[in-house]
Amino acid sequence: MSTGLECRHLAYRYPNADHTPLNGFLLQKIDRVFPAGQVVLISGISGAGKSTLLHLLAGLRRPTQGEILAASQPVSRWVAAHRDRWRRRVGIIFQQDHLVSGLSVLENVILPLIPRSGEPGEWRSKGMDILTRLNAHQLAGQAVTALSGGQRQRVAAARALVDAPDYIMADEPTAHQDPGNARLVGRLLRQAADRGAVVVVAAHDRHVEEWIAVDQHLKLDNGTLQPVP
């Protein structure tokens, strides 16, 4: 039984997208396993469908065809209530950080912890710990509106990693980072994989491999995933 993520005949088509190539299918016939304990890099040109694939893997969308299995369970076919609960095991770094304005950095980071067990002291402790590991602890009390692009992205990474998820989807996690902080983010993703998480990173820049120790590199082209030697 696999503890990773698996795509079986996965296809995704945006509604009302008939005029686009591939008859509107952005992703088609993807059969791929993302093993636990590995960092898989997906590259491709802008618009290739990297983010969409990550959203599908994270359970934020349902595939048009095929299915996604997590630990051999067809999570993409589950009813919303079960998928909601499964999503607690997923951490996602969005390309657009989606931080909540009006909340502080620390409050944004602990957002995934609130509906789970625990109490504010524990949330704070976990939040500060991950912020410290991302060299962002000094930002904890600040409003997110006051942050730079790189800082916002590190806060978004902290939010994704705060509860040590089993599945981590990182969309351009180092795009706005200087090399030092990019290595920091890369190291945390590597550590997550080393403790057994599935880590899928989408990036259009090959330099990302300098900062993240990648196990597999796949290229998304014409809606399909191909290994990059």
Added chain:
Amino acid sequence: MTACRYAKILWAARELLTRPGVNLLMAFSVGLLATMITTGLLLSQALTTTTAHLLAEGPDLVVRRVTAGGWQSIDAQATAQALTIPGITDARPRIWGTVRAPQGPVTIAAADQDAITRWCPSGTLRVPDQGEAIIGRGITFTGDPGVLTLQGESSVRVRVVQRFPEETDLMTHDLVLLHPRDTRRLLGLAPGDASDLALGVFHPDEAEALLPELARAFPFPVHIATREDARKHYAAAFGRRGGLGLLLYAPAIMALVLLVAGIVRQQIGDRARVGLLKALGWTSRDIVALQVTKALLVGLPAIAIGLTAAYGLVYGPSRQWIGFLLLGWQENAPLLHLEAGHAAPIFLEVTGILLAPFLAAVLWSSLVQAASDPQDLLSRGN
């Protein structure tokens, strides 16, 4: 309640603070609505109950002698004729009427121990001697303080020795209680005559059935009023004025509709945030619970404040406005001491009336959003 649940309530409160202006405005609107609706309901209920209570303390039937020229005094011996009717258990002559005081017309009544007990059950009043008066709080002096000159069939100067307690103001506002001899002089009543007869019946439900036989018992034409007649008279008077109060409900209902629409619009505007929470592992149930907690944190205190304000308006120290607005008193409006015992069901009713659509709007929009895929919400919300 677990610490975790407290923490979630605290988090809901923290979320409210991210939009303090909008949420304050929402609380103000809900509170104002609660005040408007509760005031109307409390007033209607309180006036009806209080009037019924006060009338219950009065006689079951009142017999007045009538002639072609109007009212005429009635021989007090007629009480004996009334008591010949089976079912009549009590008959007493009453001496009362209206005369002029410096400020305008006032009601005078002859005091006896029964009347004193009726007006002031606490026992702080005594029967006035000749030349003395007990007056209501609406009676004012224009000359010597403490001395009242009344003008009826003759002129009588009386010294005011006591005032009726505040809680009797609804019934004693313009009343002057005098010694029977002073009252007769002012009304021009001969000894042995009375203004009317107050009758008690064995069972109040019998009162209507007794009217024909009672009318035949007197050798002169009479007009007989029942307690029900009096109740209808007051209800009609309050109802006419109360119709104005109903106008308050139109904007209140419109405001409620707008409030619900505003909540739905705000929730739909929050699609991106809901989508984000779902993406971060919040279940639909967590999100609905958060939204409902937020709604309750805004709604419940606002409704509580609204209910308290309405209670204060109807029962509080500044409640003279009721007399001005509903009863038409232009000056010296009486302080209404209404019965607060019926307020609790009205509070529950209004809380339900307001909370139900408020929570329904929150629940409906939360459920619709919670059922959507997170990425759809995130995309449409941006």
